[in-house]
Amino acid sequence: MSDRSVRPEPVEGRWTLAQSLARAQAQGLERIDAQLLHLFALGRAPQERAWLIAHDNDPLDEATLARLEPLLQRRATGEPLAYITGHKEFFGLSLQIDGRVLDPRPDTETLVEWALERMPPSAVCDVIDLGTGSGAIALALQQQRPLARVRAVDASVDALAVARTNAERLQLPVYFIHGHWLQGVEGRFDLIVSNPPYIRADDPHLAALTHEPLQALASGEDGLDDIRAIIEQAPACLKSGGWLLLEHGHDQAEAVHALFQQAGWKNVQSRQDLAGIARCTGAQKA
Numbered sequence: 545m546s547d548r549s550v551r552p553e554p555v556e557g558r559w560t561l562a563q564s565l566a567r568a569q570a571q572g573l574e575r576i577d578a579q580l581l582h583l584f585a586l587g588r589a590p591q592e593r594a595w596l597i598a599h600d601n602d603p604l605d606e607a608t609l610a611r612l613e614p615l616l617q618r619r620a621t622g623e624p625l626a627y628i629t630g631h632k633e634f635f636g637l638s639l640q641i642d643g644r645v646l647d648p649r650p651d652t653e654t655l656v657e658w659a660l661e662r663m664p665p666s667a668v669c670d671v672i673d674l675g676t677g678s679g680a681i682a683l684a685l686q687q688q689r690p691l692a693r694v695r696a697v698d699a700s701v702d703a704l705a706v707a708r709t710n711a712e713r714l715q716l717p718v719y720f721i722h723g724h725w726l727q728g729v730e731g732r733f734d735l736i737v738s739n740p741p742y743i744r745a746d747d748p749h750l751a752a753l754t755h756e757p758l759q760a761l762a763s764g765e766d767g768l769d770d771i772r773a774i775i776e777q778a779p780a781c782l783k784s785g786g787w788l789l790l791e792h793g794h795d796q797a798e799a800v801h802a803l804f805q806q807a808g809w810k811n812v813q814s815r816q817d818l819a820g821i822a823r824c825t826g827a828q829k830a
């Protein structure tokens with residue numbers, strides 16, 4: 545490729561949309577990220593990618609370019625797209641997201657789907673989401689099961705503020721609790737779900753996640769400190785026959801399986817994420 549096609553020059557001082565998109569990609573951005581940031585700078589919805597293609601010869605005005613430039617730079621430093629646009633789709637919900645909470649991953653939808661299998665559509669059930677962050681899991685469950693009584697805990701007051709804002713915007717009656725896992729939580733639940741921190745403290749992959757809250761990501765030497773705490777606390781808060789379903793790292797299914805088994809849980813089993821990796825493990829209170 546010639547230098548000119550990698551860095552197209554603006555025509556009469558103005559970039560076309562296609563040129564601007566090509567330039568963003570030449571700077572290392574994924575095509576989808578470049579498209580979504582252009583739509584954001586243009587004040588258009590993320591669903592309007594087809595609009596971009598239909599208008600690729602349109603010139604970008606100065607004001608849009610001025611808005612766009614810092615957005616592209618933030619993405620280039622590895623800041624999650626959701627923090628830049630302030631928005632993420634999760635299980636069909638539009639969530640407000642910022643650096644106070646983990647950026648919800650599509651893989652976590654596996655945990656939501658599994659939890660929904662355990663929640664009857666036409667009966668009341670008591671569910672609690674531990675370490676709710678943006679509220680993603682709890683809100684998805686409440687939206688899918690209007691009769692459920694969904695609670696959500698987080699140790700971070702900042703995260704709870706984000707989650708409460710999302711619940712209000714989506715008009716979902718999730719009840720939020722400030723606390724550390726199940727300490728101080730009252731009542732007994734049919735189902736406990738959690739996507740806790742599970743990355744090993746020395747995992748080199750943490751270096752790529754510096755924009756997200758460390759306390760939502762890392763969990764001790766083997767990454768299992770929080771999972772161990774949850775498995776230990778859960779039986780006291782579960783009804784008999786109740787389930788605990790956990791998300792964990794791509795290589796932790798066996799270890800989490802063993803933790804459940806050592807603690808005497810029954811029906812220990814795992815579920816795969818979108819990439820076919822055993823990503824969630826859960827069990828039933830004995």
Ligand code: GLN
Pocket residue numbers: 646649739740741742743753760761762
């Ligand atoms: N799945 C995230 C990652 O590996 C981590 C989320 C978590 O620790 N719960 O990037």
